[in-house]
Amino acid sequence: MTIDVTATADTAVAPDAFRANRVPVGSPAYNQIAEFLYEEAWLLDEIRLAEWVERLDTNLRYTCPVRQTRPLSQNAASIVRTVMHFDETYASIRGRVGRITDTRSAWAEDPPSRTRRLITNILVESTDNPDEFEVKSYLLCSRSRFEETNLLFLSCVRHDLLRRHGASFKLARREIIVDQTVLGFPNLAIFL
Amino acid sequence: MLDRTRTTLSDGTTIDDLINVQTREVQLRAISDPELYDIEMRKVFGKTWLLLGHESEIPNSGDFITRLMGSDPVLITRQKDGSIRVMLNVCPHRGMRVCTSDAGNAKVHTCIYHGWAFKNDGDFIGAPVAAEQMHGTILPKEKLGLTQARTHLYGGLIFATWNLDGPSFDEFLGEMKWYYDMLFQRTDRGLEVLGPPQRFTIKANWKTACEQSAADGFHTLTLHRWLGEFAKFGDGDLTTSMYGTEVSSLQGHALRCMPAANKFKQAAGFRDGNLTLEEKLAIVPPPGITKEMLPQLIRNLTPEQLGLLVDSPPQVGGMFPNVLIAFIYVPQPDGEIIGLTSLHTYIPKGPDELEFCNFILAEKDAPEEHKQKALQFAVRMLGTSGMVEQDDSDTWPHITQTAKGAAARNITMKYQAVCTTPPRADWPGPALVYEGFTKDDTQWNWWLAYRDLMNSSL
Numbered sequence: 113m114t115i116d117v118t119a120t121a122d123t124a125v126a127p128d129a130f131r132a133n134r135v136p137v138g139s140p141a142y143n144q145i146a147e148f149l150y151e152e153a154w155l156l157d158e159i160r161l162a163e164w165v166e167r168l169d170t171n172l173r174y175t176c177p178v179r180q181t182r183p184l185s186q187n188a189a190s191i192v193r194t195v196m197h198f199d200e201t202y203a204s205i206r207g208r209v210g211r212i213t214d215t216r217s218a219w220a221e222d223p224p225s226r227t228r229r230l231i232t233n234i235l236v237e238s239t240d241n242p243d244e245f246e247v248k249s250y251l252l253c254s255r256s257r258f259e260e261t262n263l264l265f266l267s268c269v270r271h272d273l274l275r276r277h278g279a280s281f282k283l284a285r286r287e288i289i290v291d292q293t294v295l296g297f298p299n300l301a302i303f304l
Numbered sequence: 305m306l307d308r309t310r311t312t313l314s315d316g317t318t319i320d321d322l323i324n325v326q327t328r329e330v331q332l333r334a335i336s337d338p339e340l341y342d343i344e345m346r347k348v349f350g351k352t353w354l355l356l357g358h359e360s361e362i363p364n365s366g367d368f369i370t371r372l373m374g375s376d377p378v379l380i381t382r383q384k385d386g387s388i389r390v391m392l393n394v395c396p397h398r399g400m401r402v403c404t405s406d407a408g409n410a411k412v413h414t415c416i417y418h419g420w421a422f423k424n425d426g427d428f429i430g431a432p433v434a435a436e437q438m439h440g441t442i443l444p445k446e447k448l449g450l451t452q453a454r455t456h457l458y459g460g461l462i463f464a465t466w467n468l469d470g471p472s473f474d475e476f477l478g479e480m481k482w483y484y485d486m487l488f489q490r491t492d493r494g495l496e497v498l499g500p501p502q503r504f505t506i507k508a509n510w511k512t513a514c515e516q517s518a519a520d521g522f523h524t525l526t527l528h529r530w531l532g533e534f535a536k537f538g539d540g541d542l543t544t545s546m547y548g549t550e551v552s553s554l555q556g557h558a559l560r561c562m563p564a565a566n567k568f569k570q571a572a573g574f575r576d577g578n579l580t581l582e583e584k585l586a587i588v589p590p591p592g593i594t595k596e597m598l599p600q601l602i603r604n605l606t607p608e609q610l611g612l613l614v615d616s617p618p619q620v621g622g623m624f625p626n627v628l629i630a631f632i633y634v635p636q637p638d639g640e641i642i643g644l645t646s647l648h649t650y651i652p653k654g655p656d657e658l659e660f661c662n663f664i665l666a667e668k669d670a671p672e673e674h675k676q677k678a679l680q681f682a683v684r685m686l687g688t689s690g691m692v693e694q695d696d697s698d699t700w701p702h703i704t705q706t707a708k709g710a711a712a713r714n715i716t717m718k719y720q721a722v723c724t725t726p727p728r729a730d731w732p733g734p735a736l737v738y739e740g741f742t743k744d745d746t747q748w749n750w751w752l753a754y755r756d757l758m759n760s761s762l
Contacts, residue, residue, distance in 0.1 A: 194499025220694035295504035
């Protein structure tokens with residue numbers, strides 16, 4: 113058996129090293145994008161969900177594939193895009209947010225989790241469309257509920273497509289590649 | 305059947321002390337007692353039939369998946385002759401897990417520890433350096449294969465048990481099979497999974513989720529109240545849809561049949577008796593069924609089953625010990641009604657933790673577009689991020705923890721809402737039938753089945 117040592121877990125994403133379209137770390141466009149992601153994390157941690165929705169493109173595709181344990185030689189198969197944990201559009205995300213903001217009984221997040229979304233390892237690529245950027249970021253999300261002293265953690269990489277909108281951006285696509293085959297969270301009643 | 309004994313905990317408490325048959329109460333302690341958990345692993349998960357997956361997950365010869373039967377890892381393989389085997393995924397040499405992948409295809413499974421190799425039917429092939437006989441000569445090679453479970457396919461669902469001489473699968477389903485057949489045996493080619501299961505962890509004892517699965521209707525009114533507030537199910541009043549018929553058996557199985565006329569304006573005319581079966585089917589097809597598939601229903605079900613499936617389909621319930629069954633409707637604003645099919649297994653991972661394993665299925669013969677819609681709505685309503693089921697995920701851990709309190713462990717969970725309405729004279733099906741508003745009888749039967757197994761001498 114031959115093993116392709118250059119294979120990434122996700123064959124849908126080209127190897128990142130030496131990509132020609134890299135937007136340099138620290139450049140103005142990079143900084144704007146990093147700021148957008150930091151603000152997004154802040155809005156979600158503060159449960160300012162209506163403001164978060166305003167930053168979503170109406171063509172949003174928001175997904176979170178299931179992961180499986182597979183041998184290194186079949187690493188691409190570790191990402192499953194049939195049954196997923198999230199399989200969302202702009203309308204369905206608005207529905208999820210509305211359930212939380214417009215009812216008195218969205219118990220999964222009432223009382224809410226205390227969350228901290230730590231965003232790192234942001235890498236940006238320009239695309240054929242000057243107003244669109246492909247953005248990769250790592251997210252470590254900690255979650256505390258009730259008096260539980262052990263934080264729950266979920267780590268993932270997010271593959272985003274950001275679209276310029278005035279002075280800022282809108283999120284047009286997000287694929288969340290989680291690291292766990294069995295999630296340690298009791299639900300995904302929060303957004304990643 | 306099972307011989308009865310008095311299972312007694314180390315402090316002298318018996319199962320019958322914990323489950324009071326006269327007053328229909330269960331001591332809260334029964335939820336997460338570690339001593340009980342060990343007995344459950346042997347007497348419940350070591351002995352009953354357990355749902356592990358669906359044959360559509362392993363369509364080709366050599367395909368395999370790995371799953372858990374209670375606390376035991378198992379390897380499930382498709383044989384050359386098309387049959388399916390379930391075997392302990394534990395090396396008979398030194399106890400290492402033989403197959404370490406979740407899924408794949410292999411003719412031979414070789415343990416990475418010392419290299420013992422097994423055919424995909426579990427037979428021992430040999431160990432490295434054959435001449436030196438790592439496996440010795442004391443036991444013949446035939447005794448060194450992977451331990452085989454007893455396997456049964458039902459509507460393509462893979463069930464297995466370690467109880468090699470126990471009840472057959474049909475005996476295990478008992479009279480409830482008549483109702484399950486309406487869901488799992490209703491079409492020519494049956495169901496298929498739409499992908500591997502979602503899996504996630506809830507810090508709760510398995511029983512909290514499983515006794516709820518035995519058709520707990522009352523919790524819908526408060527825990528899932530948003531369905532009325534936001535999604536406007538039942539025009540905002542969920543109580544209407546709690547009227548129906550619950551069916552169950554002393555094996556602990558349960559289903560809730562919900563009259564279509566209570567749920568859908570389109571089906572309001574179902575009550576007056578002027579519509580033919582075909583007309584009703586055209587108005588509100590059973591969840592997951594398209595109009596084109598109706599002839600299959602007529603072929604595969606008796607007229608009584610079909611009549612019930614149309615007027616008052618089983619929509620939620622469970623299969624003892626740890627399966628939730630959901631065949632539910634999601635009405636759309638434009639009048640379309642999307643049917644979702646999902647099965648959960650709640651896998652015990654210690655007294656205080658369960659793994660929620662969510663299978664999303666559809667009829668094989670449903671059009672691709674229909675399957676994709678059903679899949680998206682299943683993800684949005686059920687499982688990991690499901691807007692309905694995410695609200696369950698705090699209650700079960702809280703109960704698991706409260707059950708440990710010095711005072712709380714001695715209070716009881718009460719199943720005293722008893723159905724007193726006699727079954728309708730024209731009710732077409734068998735088993736225990738509870739007519740009217742949802743009550744506690746089906747969940748109580750779950751505990752009686754649990755008590756029976758826990759008291760068995762096996």
